[in-house]
Structures are given as C-alpha cells and as structure tokens.
Amino acid sequence: MARANDEAAALIQELADLLSITGGDAFKIRAYEKAARAIAGHPEDISTLGLAGLKKIPTVGEAIAKKLADYNATGTIRQVEELRAQIPAGVRALTAIPTLGPRKALVLYQELGVSSVAELSEAVERGRLRGLKGFGAKSEENIRHGIELMRQAGERVLVDVAAELADGIVAALRDVPGCRKITHAGSLRRMRETIGDVDVLAASDDPRPLMEAFTALPLVAEVIAGGDKKTSVRTTTGLQVDLRVVPPEAWGAALQYFTGSQAHNIRTREIAFRQGLKLSEYGLFDSDSGELVVSETEEEVYERLGLPWIPPTLREDGGEIEAAREGRLPRLVTAEDIRGDLHTHTDLTDGTAPLERMVAAAADRGLEYYAITDHAPNLVMQRMTDEKILAQRERIRELQKEYRDLTILHGAELNIDPDGGVDWDADFLAGFDVLVASVHSHFTQDRAAMTRRFVTACENPHVHVIGHPTARGIGRRAPVDADWDEVFAAAARTGTAMEIDCFPDRLDLPADLIRRALRYGVKFSIDTDAHAVAHFRNLRYGVGTAQRGWLTPDDVINTWPLDRLREFLSKKP
DNA sequence: GCCGTTTTCGGCCCGACTGTTTTCAGTCG
Numbered sequence: 061m062a063r064a065n066d067e068a069a070a071l072i073q074e075l076a077d078l079l080s081i082t083g084g085d086a087f088k089i090r091a092y093e094k095a096a097r098a099i100a101g102h103p104e105d106i107s108t109l110g111l112a113g114l115k116k117i118p119t120v121g122e123a124i125a126k127k128l129a130d131y132n133a134t135g136t137i138r139q140v141e142e143l144r145a146q147i148p149a150g151v152r153a154l155t156a157i158p159t160l161g162p163r164k165a166l167v168l169y170q171e172l173g174v175s176s177v178a179e180l181s182e183a184v185e186r187g188r189l190r191g192l193k194g195f196g197a198k199s200e201e202n203i204r205h206g207i208e209l210m211r212q213a214g215e216r217v218l219v220d221v222a223a224e225l226a227d228g229i230v231a232a233l234r235d236v237p238g239c240r241k242i243t244h245a246g247s248l249r250r251m252r253e254t255i256g257d258v259d260v261l262a263a264s265d266d267p268r269p270l271m272e273a274f275t276a277l278p279l280v281a282e283v284i285a286g287g288d289k290k291t292s293v294r295t296t297t298g299l300q301v302d303l304r305v306v307p308p309e310a311w312g313a314a315l316q317y318f319t320g321s322q323a324h325n326i327r328t329r330e331i332a333f334r335q336g337l338k339l340s341e342y343g344l345f346d347s348d349s350g351e352l353v354v355s356e357t358e359e360e361v362y363e364r365l366g367l368p369w370i371p372p373t374l375r376e377d378g379g380e381i382e383a384a385r386e387g388r389l390p391r392l393v394t395a396e397d398i399r400g401d402l403h404t405h406t407d408l409t410d411g412t413a414p415l416e417r418m419v420a421a422a423a424d425r426g427l428e429y430y431a432i433t434d435h436a437p438n439l440v441m442q443r444m445t446d447e448k449i450l451a452q453r454e455r456i457r458e459l460q461k462e463y464r465d466l467t468i469l470h471g472a473e474l475n476i477d478p479d480g481g482v483d484w485d486a487d488f489l490a491g492f493d494v495l496v497a498s499v500h501s502h503f504t505q506d507r508a509a510m511t512r513r514f515v516t517a518c519e520n521p522h523v524h525v526i527g528h529p530t531a532r533g534i535g536r537r538a539p540v541d542a543d544w545d546e547v548f549a550a551a552a553r554t555g556t557a558m559e560i561d562c563f564p565d566r567l568d569l570p571a572d573l574i575r576r577a578l579r580y581g582v583k584f585s586i587d588t589d590a591h592a593v594a595h596f597r598n599l600r601y602g603v604g605t606a607q608r609g610w611l612t613p614d615d616v617i618n619t620w621p622l623d624r625l626r627e628f629l630s631k632k633p
Numbered sequence: 634g635c636c637g638t639t640t641t642c643g644g645c646c647c648g649a650c651t652g653t654t655t656t657c658a659g660t661c662g
Contacts, residue, residue, distance in 0.1 A: 088635095090645075121634060122634085159659090159661090161659060162660095196654090440649085442646080501661095501662070502650095
C-alpha cells in the first residue's frame, strides 16, 4: 500500500541503522541516510524506474541504484536481509529511545542479550544495567523515561501511517462488485494525531465479496474475526483494521456512529432520547413505534436532531454540540483555502531537492505564494553563510521571472537561542520577506526561561512566525515547557503567528494549544516545513490539526491573499 | 557510498551537550 519510494527508503534507512550498530564506515552510513531521504522525497515512483532513472535521483549512485533495482525486482534488498540475520530487529528498535544510540544498543545486546524494548525495560527494573561500562545512574533514568515516552504513544501509529493504509484499502475495495460507498471512519476521520486502529466503512447489499476481497489483501497478516457485518484483521505491520459493511440505506447513521468520538456519540444519543428517538448505527428510530425516521446521510441524522452537520474533526464533545445548537460552528479552514506555504527548505541546507524543483512543485500545487526558508547559521551543522543565503536570494529573484501566478518569497528559519535572540542583526533580517523562528536547542530550559525566550522572540520585529512551537516529537520527544498563555498573549500583542507544522510526527502546535491560542486572538500559519517535494502531501494533517483547533480561514495567514499577508508581515511594531 | 568550476581521489555535517569519565564517547540537531 505504501509507495514503493517509502518502502525502499525505509530499507535503505534500515541498512544505515544496521551498519551504524555493527560499526560501519560513518560516511557510508551518512550516504545511505541521505539517499533514503532523497528516495522518499523523489517525485517519480521508483518502481517504474530502471537503473539509469534510479541514478538520476540526487545522492543515488551506482551502488544504491543497484540496491533499488534489487528492491524493484524482489521487494527487498539482499544486504538488508543479511544484516537482519546478524542484528535482531529489536536491537534497532532500541535506538528509538532518546539518549540510546547505536553504540549503546549494541553494548546492551552483546553484554546483556537485550534485543527488544520490553527486555530492556525488564533489565532496567532488575538493575542489570548497573556496572555496565558507559551506563550510570543518569543513563538508567533516561532510558526509563524514554521507554515511558514510547509507551504513552503505545501501540498507536502516526496519522499518516494510518491514512495511507486506509487510502490503500479504500482504493483496493472500491470496485468490488456490490460496493456502493466506502470510506474511512473512526479517529482517522476525526484526524487524531495518533491512531489505534483503522475503521473502514462500506455500503453494500451483499457484504460477502467485500469481506472476501478484504481478507485477501496482501497486507493482511491475520484475520482476527470474520463475519458478514464486520471483519477485523491485523496487518503485516501489526495495525488492526476493521471493515464494517452496512446496507446503503443505513450509510449516514453508520458513518456517524463509527466516526465517533464515543463522547460525541453519547451526547447525540442523549439528544435523540430526549426527543423520543433512538440513535444507533442502523438509523434514527422512533422510540415508541420502532419506525425508522432517517438514516441515509449524516446531514439528515444531525438535522433531525435539530443540529447542523458537525465536521468530524470537531466531534470530541469539546463544545461542538453547544456551538451547533447556537449556530456558531466555525467555518473550518480546508486544504483548498491554503494559498501559500511559509516554511520550506531546499538542498542549500537539509532539504533534498534544489530550489528550482521545490518552486516548480509549489506552482504545480497551485499555490499563489511560496516561501523558501532554509536554516540560518546558528544551526551550525547546516553550514549556512551570509554569502550563501544572499546568493539564494539572487537565484530566487531570477527564478521569479519564470513564474507569473506564483510569488516566491525569500525567508529563513531562524534559531531562537536560549535568551530569545536569533541569527543575524536587524539590518540583515530586514532583507527577508518572511522569517520563521524556531527552537532547535536547549529544549530542557525551565518554564520561566522558556517563556521569556518565546516572548523575546515574539517581540523581535523581524520574526513573523514561531516555527513548530512546542518542538515535540510525537512518541519521541516531550514538548518544551512554557507558560503558553503568556506566550500566546505576546504573540497576539506583537502580531506574531504561531505555526502549525504539518509533519505527522510534529503536528505542532497541537490542537489543544491552538484552541487556547485562538482565545488570545493569535494568528496561525499552516506550513508543510517541506524538506522534499513529497512532504507537500502532509498538508492534510496540518489542516486536520487546525480544524481540531477550530480555526477558520480568517485565523490562518496563509489562506489570505498576498497583499493582506504582506500587510501582516510589515505591520510588526 | 557519493561527488566534482577544488573532478576519478579525498573530502564529506560541525559543535554542543550529557553523562561518565579523569580526558572522552555517544547522542543529537
């Protein structure tokens, strides 16, 4: 289901990871990592490419092209299989724990025989790490905390993993005979940031062909339960997928029911009950006579309950029922409203595609404006210089001549230092069209210091957007600690937008903080933070998060026409 | 393993931070 590019990139990345555990040449490892990113971000489907085409992917040379050809032919890469035989998969999984890298993972495996996160957890609790060279009390605590962080994400997957799986299943079953309608429901339809299991709903008078086609899909590892109304499977990646088939006339009620949330459904059923009605996945019924009232569309169900249709992203019993009753549901921002992207990278820093390709892809997306915001010099590893960024500005001005409907903005992603300062002096900063400022270091400052840091950044007249504000990595790194009320007040006061970073493992700001910021009158920017052309498709997750934060197009500066945006950018005190 | 206006070899992502050391290895962005 996943794109061949993603699967192949994952294999090359795995090759890099396994080599770093076995102690391979660091430059070779880095070459694999670079190539993995380039492959994932490559616009062409690699399964359609021959050796020559594969070598045209930047950072892919003779050797990696051959490995990709190997993947195209066999679905795997021989060298990866060989290394897997040496290093259990669980050892590689250990490196997902913060502060645990490949070297320490290898020590744990060789000295203690630890080859899974569960085994490591047990070893920690039994004090088996004590005395192990390189592991002290602090390491033990870090590992314990890191495992806890992973457990919080639990067995859930990031929204993009679930979305791509669901899209693939829907596409594979859509044309099965008798299938009238099919879509995903559940927490994925509500665009939760992580998904526990995938719900797919189909309408058909004859469920059998659908169920048979479903269990025959190549991604199915195990059929947990198989019936006429519901079939549950576990995929090869361990995720549970439920397919429910309902009669076409019950579509609306079923979609409403299986979309949830449970809390939202409890509220809607209560409303039905008070009106002498009964709401179930089969329809809205008269309590006394048992007669069907409505069931065909969600709109009818809500309407009969005296409510307008409520967008799935609001269905959390977070005030949407009251808002619906009082006619103050927001007109939520959609992907179609987005006119521009204010945070993107090129291969001048850590992006994988050159400026020209990113801009061309932005034009293909139909964007009206597009900002290039490569990393600034204080993120030392990116090796940015004044000369390089000014040369980029020249190239952008040249390139602009080739585009009539797309305005290319020149920006940068600044680093907010521990005191709230940023790269470059005011004169230099004034030369940019738009500036995003982000926290990339010193994540563990205490709340007071972190709050001051953000407030100072907001007060900088050249900073327009605070990038991925909490700096969290879902299941990977805790958000920074700040007094967000104070930060949002400062953002509103200074006309600084808060970013909603679309990366599925960031989704930052998170929805709850978006809603909190909204109360202060903060404006937002929904940015892909694209490091490759393929990252543009993450927009849907950022938009979903913005919807969960109740945002309208007016709240989001990159839905605005360019002149209004420019006014916002220039009006900082 | 990749790459090239420094081109077929010799560079390549550098520096800070953390924790465990007692002079540094591992991790991270």
